[in-house]
Amino acid sequence: MDEKKNQYSRRDILRHGVWGACAAGVAGTGAILASKSRGQKYVWQIDPYKCTACGNCATFCVLQESAVKCVHAYAMCGYCDLCTGYYRPEPKELNTAAENQLCPRGAIKRTYVEDPYFEYTIDETKCNGCGKCVMGCTSFGNGSLFLQIRHDRCVGCNECAIAIACPENAIVRVPAEEPYLLKDRR
Amino acid sequence: MTRRMWTYLLPVLMLCVLAWGVERFPPPQFESGHQVPQMATPLPRAAVWDWIDTGVLFAALCAASWLALKKRNRKWIAGLMIFSLLYFGFWRRGCVCPVGAIGNAALAAADSSYAIPAVVLAFFLLPLIFTLFFGRGFCGAVCPLGAVQDLFIIRPMRVLPALEAGLRLFAYLYLAAAAVMAATGTMFLICRYDPFVTLFRFDGNWNGWVLTASFLAISIFIARPYCRFLCPYGVILRNLSRLSKWRVTITPDECIHCRLCENVCPFGAISEPSKVLPLAETAENKRRLVVFIILAPILAAAGGWLGWTVYPMLAKQGGVAESAKSLGIKLAIVAGVFVGLAAAGKLIGSVIGRRQEDYEARRADCFACGRCFEYCPREQLKRKQ
Ligand code: SF4
Ligand code: SF4
Numbered sequence: 001m002d003e004k005k006n007q008y009s010r011r012d013i014l015r016h017g018v019w020g021a022c023a024a025g026v027a028g029t030g031a032i033l034a035s036k037s038r039g040q041k042y043v044w045q046i047d048p049y050k051c052t053a054c055g056n057c058a059t060f061c062v063l064q065e066s067a068v069k070c071v072h073a074y075a076m077c078g079y080c081d082l083c084t085g086y087y088r089p090e091p092k093e094l095n096t097a098a099e100n101q102l103c104p105r106g107a108i109k110r111t112y113v114e115d116p117y118f119e120y121t122i123d124e125t126k127c128n129g130c131g132k133c134v135m136g137c138t139s140f141g142n143g144s145l146f147l148q149i150r151h152d153r154c155v156g157c158n159e160c161a162i163a164i165a166c167p168e169n170a171i172v173r174v175p176a177e178e179p180y181l182l183k184d185r186r
Numbered sequence: 187m188t189r190r191m192w193t194y195l196l197p198v199l200m201l202c203v204l205a206w207g208v209e210r211f212p213p214p215q216f217e218s219g220h221q222v223p224q225m226a227t228p229l230p231r232a233a234v235w236d237w238i239d240t241g242v243l244f245a246a247l248c249a250a251s252w253l254a255l256k257k258r259n260r261k262w263i264a265g266l267m268i269f270s271l272l273y274f275g276f277w278r279r280g281c282v283c284p285v286g287a288i289g290n291a292a293l294a295a296a297d298s299s300y301a302i303p304a305v306v307l308a309f310f311l312l313p314l315i316f317t318l319f320f321g322r323g324f325c326g327a328v329c330p331l332g333a334v335q336d337l338f339i340i341r342p343m344r345v346l347p348a349l350e351a352g353l354r355l356f357a358y359l360y361l362a363a364a365a366v367m368a369a370t371g372t373m374f375l376i377c378r379y380d381p382f383v384t385l386f387r388f389d390g391n392w393n394g395w396v397l398t399a400s401f402l403a404i405s406i407f408i409a410r411p412y413c414r415f416l417c418p419y420g421v422i423l424r425n426l427s428r429l430s431k432w433r434v435t436i437t438p439d440e441c442i443h444c445r446l447c448e449n450v451c452p453f454g455a456i457s458e459p460s461k462v463l464p465l466a467e468t469a470e471n472k473r474r475l476v477v478f479i480i481l482a483p484i485l486a487a488a489g490g491w492l493g494w495t496v497y498p499m500l501a502k503q504g505g506v507a508e509s510a511k512s513l514g515i516k517l518a519i520v521a522g523v524f525v526g527l528a529a530a531g532k533l534i535g536s537v538i539g540r541r542q543e544d545y546e547a548r549r550a551d552c553f554a555c556g557r558c559f560e561y562c563p564r565e566q567l568k569r570k571q
């Protein structure tokens with residue numbers, strides 16, 4: 001009987017020891033990680049100067065309808081009549097018929113401003129971030145069309161699924177207070 | 187038309203071919219006074235919500251521990267579980283969760299340029315701390331991944347203990363692989379292959395839906411398959427739970443060996459009193475124990491070797507940056523040794539056995555779901571009083 005009691009208490013001591021070690025382990029891990037934490041909230045964003053508009057953004061987002069959309073830095077735009085983000089390289093005619101448009105979803109609206117200028121706006125409900133217009137605009141135009149993760153749509157994945165697929169590593173964590181990486185007139 | 191386009195473009199192209207990103211066409215000055223519109227920049231969810239999430243997690247963990255250890259009521263536990271499923275699953279759309287936070291923790295530990303957000307750290311640590319004190323109440327009533335599987339438990343079958351232990355090695359392997367891949371910045375494996383997030387978001391591609399559907403279909407017959415055989419966070423929790431200060435007990439006071447609870451645990455976590463001495467005391471088992479102890483370093487070495495050979499292939503697949511490769515190979519060897527030791531631990535555990543006098547839920551396997559309480563006649567008696 002005595003022996004049994006003894007055995008249990010030895011077991012208890014061992015138990016407490018291991019518990020203490022584990023608690024110290026958890027606390028230590030916590031402390032080390034906390035020292036690296038900046039207490040800041042991060043969100044994902046595309047660095048438009050790295051992005052090559054490869055098209056992955058449209059397909060790799062965890063959402064069926066990608067959270068990446070084309071945006072327009074209007075102040076950079078040349079308001080060209082012959083917009084290379086709007087028209088296909090060899091349009092049949094320079095009118096707004098769908099077959100002449102680069103955007104497969106007809107998401108870009110072209111409005112007349114004054115001669116010879118036209119304004120291009122993106123209908124984000126139609127755009128799926130395929131980047132075709134971005135490619136057209138950056139290769140031949142001012143590069144005022146570019147892709148951004150839209151934070152009203154992005155669900156803020158722990159790791160952005162597009163970030164893994166992006167060949168240019170263009171998707172980066174940015175502080176939530178400054179959630180966009182916009183292009184400007186350089 | 188094409189010609190017209192090229193006559194516009196060619197001179198411009200020639201001028202600008204090197205100057206990428208410059209304004210090839212200067213933005214106009216409008217004579218009509220047209221105002222250039224501002225780009226809309228919708229903001230992400232306010233940071234205060236993250237703190238509210240942390241508060242909800244803390245409250246839910248307190249409630250889960252209290253319900254499982256003191257209140258002892260399955261209905262309340264199930265209620266809390268459904269609340270957690272709605273809140274952390276459907277409302278928060280499955281992100282951030284402590285399971286996926288393993289990736290952030292591993293990356294933060296390995297990469298000094300990555301600062302783990304405070305909220306993610308809190309999500310990673312809180313359940314661990316609670317488990318050290320109260321057992322796996324997190325799994326029973328707070329984890330949305332566990333909750334969604336739990337709802338599909340309809341005809342649970344018993345899994346042979348040896349098979350169960352073998353399959354569980356996948357979880358160790360998954361934890362090891364996920365930690366290495368996150369630490370080298372390859373990807374967050376756990377988040378990427380989270381089987382239920384497609385359901386939580388009600389959005390996603392077909393692969394995601396197929397994964398969700400298969401796990402839920404399996405759940406009907408094999409209760410909580412992800413929890414038992416894959417969950418990497420569960421590996422940490424089950425081992426911390428072995429030592430928890432307080433534990434879930436089937437009976438409120440004493441076990442009268444009525445055997446009524448014997449088969450009610452859908453996860454097979456209830457074990458019967460050991461019939462004779464601890465197994466290791468028989469001659470046959472002593473021999474096996476010696477063999478397994480000798481085997482342990484061999485398994486560890488084999489694991490390390492496996493990590494060393496498999497890693498370069500994985501790194502190639504995942505496109506690991508050259509700079510992370512030497513770190514990656516070291517980590518992969520450590521991870522392999524870890525899995526080897528886990529396997530050895532399982533073998534040794536299978537012969538050591540514990541002296542146990544009553545029907546008890548094994549701490550490591552018990553999710554603190556509370557299903558067994560009402561089967562205990564002592565509990566019924568107590569409720570009547
Ligand atoms: S995947 Fe990367 S390079 Fe491709 S469109 Fe998206 S941000 Fe640009
Ligand atoms: S974080 Fe998620 S939702 Fe947002 S863009 Fe990336 S994959 Fe899409």
Ligand code: SF4
Pocket residue numbers: 069070102103104105106107108122126127128129130131132133134
């Ligand atoms: S071309 Fe693609 S990225 Fe550009 S507006 Fe259309 S759908 Fe959006």
Ligand code: SF4
Pocket residue numbers: 285324325326329330331332333412413414417418419420423
């Ligand atoms: S084992 Fe993993 S998935 Fe299952 S309830 Fe626990 S933490 Fe959640």
